[in-house]
Amino acid sequence: MRMAARAESAAEKSVYLSIADGWRKLAAEVQRNEPREGDSPQEARSFKPLKEL
Numbered sequence: 001m002r003m004a005a006r007a008e009s010a011a012e013k014s015v016y017l018s019i020a021d022g023w024r025k026l027a028a029e030v031q032r033n034e035p036r037e038g039d040s041p042q043e044a045r046s047f048k049p050l051k052e053l
Contacts, residue, residue: 004016 001016001020004013004020007013007016
């Protein structure tokens, strides 16, 4: 948003606003998918982790 505010052209501003919108959507998706305190624990995985090489 700050870069958009300092943009020298409308096209440049549009690009920065589009990028900012993408980051906002990504942040909202992360918040929706993060476990919240009090949620039930995740079920056990059906596979074993790979051993370190």
